[in-house]
Amino acid sequence: MDKKLLDILVCPMCNSKLNYIKDKKVLLCQFDRVTYPIEDDIPVLLPERTTRLTAEQLETLNG
Secondary structure (H helix, E strand, O other): OOHHHHHHOEOOOOOOEOEEEHHHOEEEEOOOOEEEEEEOOEEOOOHHHOEEOOHHHHHHHHO
């Protein structure tokens, strides 16, 4: 994932910074506790494509 692109991407639901989780190929919004998929190196920032995370899942992703 391109560093410049990551610097400008924000969550479309809350406008907070997204974190790239390389091994899962997702972008994480910690505030909303959701992930956005990355398909063919293209972030899919559609709210209907998010995956909601439990607190435990969020902890696991944050390592």
